[in-house]
Amino acid sequence: MLNIVANQVSSSVDWLGLLLLVWLAVVAAIVVWYRRDIVRLWREPVLKLPVLVLESDDWGAGPLSQASALDDMAAVLRRFRDSTGRPPVMSLAVVLAVPDGSAIAVGGGTYRRVCLDEAPLTRVLDALKRGEAEGVFSLQLHGLEHYWPDTLMASDDQRVLAWLREASPASTESLQARFQYRWIDTRCLPSSPHPSAAVEEAVREEVEAFRRAFGRTPAVVVPPAFAWTPVVERAWSSSGIECVVTPGERYVRCAADGELVDDGERFANGDRSNGILYLVRNDYFEPARGRDAEYALRAMRRASSAGRPCVLENHRVNFCSEPAMRAHSLQELEKLVACALSLMPKLRFLSSSDLFHILKVGDPHWIMPRWRDRFPYFWQRLSHSGRPWKLLRLTGVALLGGFLLRVAPIQSTELKSHPL
Numbered sequence: 001m002l003n004i005v006a007n008q009v010s011s012s013v014d015w016l017g018l019l020l021l022v023w024l025a026v027v028a029a030i031v032v033w034y035r036r037d038i039v040r041l042w043r044e045p046v047l048k049l050p051v052l053v054l055e056s057d058d059w060g061a062g063p064l065s066q067a068s069a070l071d072d073m074a075a076v077l078r079r080f081r082d083s084t085g086r087p088p089v090m091s092l093a094v095v096l097a098v099p100d101g102s103a104i105a106v107g108g109g110t111y112r113r114v115c116l117d118e119a120p121l122t123r124v125l126d127a128l129k130r131g132e133a134e135g136v137f138s139l140q141l142h143g144l145e146h147y148w149p150d151t152l153m154a155s156d157d158q159r160v161l162a163w164l165r166e167a168s169p170a171s172t173e174s175l176q177a178r179f180q181y182r183w184i185d186t187r188c189l190p191s192s193p194h195p196s197a198a199v200e201e202a203v204r205e206e207v208e209a210f211r212r213a214f215g216r217t218p219a220v221v222v223p224p225a226f227a228w229t230p231v232v233e234r235a236w237s238s239s240g241i242e243c244v245v246t247p248g249e250r251y252v253r254c255a256a257d258g259e260l261v262d263d264g265e266r267f268a269n270g271d272r273s274n275g276i277l278y279l280v281r282n283d284y285f286e287p288a289r290g291r292d293a294e295y296a297l298r299a300m301r302r303a304s305s306a307g308r309p310c311v312l313e314n315h316r317v318n319f320c321s322e323p324a325m326r327a328h329s330l331q332e333l334e335k336l337v338a339c340a341l342s343l344m345p346k347l348r349f350l351s352s353s354d355l356f357h358i359l360k361v362g363d364p365h366w367i368m369p370r371w372r373d374r375f376p377y378f379w380q381r382l383s384h385s386g387r388p389w390k391l392l393r394l395t396g397v398a399l400l401g402g403f404l405l406r407v408a409p410i411q412s413t414e415l416k417s418h419p420l
């Protein structure tokens with residue numbers, strides 16, 4: 001009798017052991033399959049404090065109404081300070097030229113540009129410089145133009161040809177999307193890459209134009225429409241640019257249907273390649289499209305709980321369209337900054353350039369060094385990773401990990417200090 005019981009117990013143990021082995025094999029397979037995503041979540045630096053970076057694109061060469069819009073935006077921003085006395089900063093991606101419509105109209109098909117440091121655009125340039133001097137703007141490169149001039153000049157689309165010949169400085173936003181791409185050749189779709197020599201020359205020109213306007217080499221660049229290539233990155237790096245803002249991926253071509261296609265690379269804050277460090281925008285503040293202060297505050301809460309900076313995307317169109325929309329966008333900007341400070345007393349305002357320098361040197365005043373402190377944030381990031389997290393939940397690893405996080409003393413004081 002005892003032998004029978006002993007055999008049954010032994011058999012159960014064997015079965016349990018087998019099940020455990022199968023479970024471990026399944027978990028290992030999930031981890032191996034998603035290793036690149038998991039490693040990326042782990043290596044991304046964890047910030048000790050909640051950080052808000054506001055980024056707005058397309059400013060500079062274009063409609064002269066930008067000058068008053070910039071002044072209005074600066075007036076809102078300078079009303080606030082974080083606990084260190086620093087105002088919120090709008091990191092503005094600047095375009096340095098638009099078509100000189102009058103000159104093109106009489107030029108017999110030759111492209112001519114008017115630059116930001118030339119009349120009548122100096123009004124906009126002065127507003128940009130005023131805001132920077134007050135510490136509420138930080139200026140970064142968007143592009144010499146928000147398009148590739150040869151692509152527009154070669155077009156037989158009458159709307160494009162009329163746009164090139166507009167008498168007043170034109171808005172690139174009114175062009176079809178495929179004509180707003182700078183770093184891929186969209187004369188025919190699917191697109192093709194520009195020759196490397198043309199890219200290198202165009203980068204040299206745009207960095208020189210930025211230096212002429214602002215007296216320095218830009219540290220940070222925001223690729224127009226997030227369409228760019230490794231060839232462009234290497235040219236930027238050779239010209240002294242050190243940081244590229246990305247949506248977490250790199251769109252390198254335009255398909256036959258006009259959709260942008262990425263090259264499969266995925267980026268986290270602080271990743272590097274081709275002599276460039278990447279910053280990742282993680283959400284939006286676009287009141288004109290319904291992504292208002294409430295929406296942005298939710299994004300801040302998510303970013304803070306994952307130990308990430310909240311890097312929000314915005315465009316000038318929010319502040320440069322009709323007066324009612326401008327007023328609404330300014331109100332939402334004020335609400336966003338005021339509510340963020342009230343919800344997160346430890347919040348810090350940084351420019352993209354500030355954040356880049358912190359990540360570049362791994363500044364220990366801002367970045368958590370110990371794995372024990374970083375782990376809860378890594379777990380939070382993993383819980384928003386989509387399919388890997390679903391599979392970890394199905395296998396019970398998510399439940400087990402959550403339990404261990406609650407009972408094990410590895411939760412850092414920094415996490416507890418995050419107000420949200």
Ligand SMILES: [Zn+2]
Nearest residue numbers: 057058224225
């Ligand atoms: Zn843009």
